[in-house]
Amino acid sequence: xxxxxxSKLYGLSSDTLRYYERVGLLPAVGRTxxxxxNYSDEDLRWVEFIKCMRDAGVSVEALSEYVRLxxxxxxxxxxxxxxxxxxxxxxxxxxxEIRKTLERLDFKxxxxxxxxxxxxxxxxxxxxxxxxxxxxxx
Amino acid sequence: xxxxxxSKLYGLSSDTLRYYERVGLLPAVGRTxxxxxNYSDEDLRWVEFIKCMRDAGVSVEALSEYVRLxxxxxxxxxxxxxxxxxxxxxxxxxxxEIRKTLERLDFKxxxxxxxxxxxxxxxxxxxxxxxxxxxxxx
DNA sequence: ACTTGACTTTGAGTTAACTTTAAGTAGTAT
DNA sequence: ATACTACTTAAAGTTAACTCAAAGTCAAGT
Numbered sequence: 549x550x551x552x553x554x555s556k557l558y559g560l561s562s563d564t565l566r567y568y569e570r571v572g573l574l575p576a577v578g579r580t581x582x583x584x585x586n587y588s589d590e591d592l593r594w595v596e597f598i599k600c601m602r603d604a605g606v607s608v609e610a611l612s613e614y615v616r617l618x619x620x621x622x623x624x625x626x627x628x629x630x631x632x633x634x635x636x637x638x639x640x641x642x643x644x645e646i647r648k649t650l651e652r653l654d655f656k657x658x659x660x661x662x663x664x665x666x667x668x669x670x671x672x673x674x675x676x677x678x679x680x681x682x683x684x685x686x
Numbered sequence: 687x688x689x690x691x692x693s694k695l696y697g698l699s700s701d702t703l704r705y706y707e708r709v710g711l712l713p714a715v716g717r718t719x720x721x722x723x724n725y726s727d728e729d730l731r732w733v734e735f736i737k738c739m740r741d742a743g744v745s746v747e748a749l750s751e752y753v754r755l756x757x758x759x760x761x762x763x764x765x766x767x768x769x770x771x772x773x774x775x776x777x778x779x780x781x782x783e784i785r786k787t788l789e790r791l792d793f794k795x796x797x798x799x800x801x802x803x804x805x806x807x808x809x810x811x812x813x814x815x816x817x818x819x820x821x822x823x824x
Numbered sequence: 825a826c827t828t829g830a831c832t833t834t835g836a837g838t839t840a841a842c843t844t845t846a847a848g849t850a851g852t853a854t
Numbered sequence: 855a856t857a858c859t860a861c862t863t864a865a866a867g868t869t870a871a872c873t874c875a876a877a878g879t880c881a882a883g884t
Binding site (some may be wrong): 825835836837839840841846851 | 855856857858859860861862863864865866867868869870871872873874875876877878879880881882883884
């Protein structure tokens with residue numbers, strides 16, 4: 549598979565794919581006789597894995613370390629496991645932040661909804677209670 | 687409240703608080719006669735709100751637009767509501783990405799666990815099946 | 825009066841993660 | 855053979871979100 553095909557398939561730009569390879573986020577991809585990248589099935593599995601992790605916000609640094617270890621063979625399994633657990637902890641933290649913020653946004657949006665409904669019904673402009681003095685959503 | 691106290695209270699550096707104010711993420715904070723920032727209760731509520739949103743990953747740009755509108759009074763409520771809904775949608779998307787990735791990490795970690803357990807029991811180094819050919823966690 | 829320390833502003837520097845540019849090559853179509 | 859397009863590398867540029875540095879001010883303590 550060429551870089552353009554992989555790019556299309558996974559929604560990563562060719563530039564990004566080359567960048568990932570350069571910084572060790574993907575193991576070295578094979579080349580044709582002319583020096584053109586030719587992605588193997590295993591390369592594709594790596595691309596898909598990396599894309600999934602990056603989409604969730606796992607850092608390039610953590611992933612390149614993981615890839616580096618994976619290429620050193622089975623002796624590094626313990627270290628790789630530690631990286632994955634660290635990243636899981638991190639993602640769980642982030643998920644909790646998002647959950648809290650979603651709750652808060654829902655509350656604020658509900659406030660706007662009733663505010664706007666009241667304002668429209670009365671045909672006038674009501675006071676802004678969502679961000680000022682009477683804000684109770686902290 | 688001084689900037690140092692606010693900084694301590696919310697875990698944001700003074701530099702960050704000044705930066706937030708500069709880019710309009712916080713409404714202009716009042717000053718003492720000497721020109722020193724003096725945070726009011728309302729300022730603190732904004733700081734807390736902004737910190738919550740930033741911790742969840744809401745962009746500085748979206749937030750500064752929201753703050754700009756909030757300062758223009760009640761006429762902008764509809765526009766502000768739209769921003770909040772947009773951000774909620776965005777956070778929900780991100781949460782789903784994280785959820786998927788957590789699932790996958792759990793699977794991979796479980797693989798490492800059994801792999802390492804087997805390896806240790808047998809007292810040898812087992813093959814790496816988590817990232818190579820027999821990887822079934824895609 | 826003088827030092828100290830926390831503040832002020834403006835502007836430059838940093839980091840992560842790409843993204844673009846420049847200059848060149850390889851393979852295909854006419 | 856020549857033009858075209860997609861590729862190659864190395865290096866510089868970009869963006870978001872801070873973070874730091876320089877030079878100066880202000881209020882409190884000695």
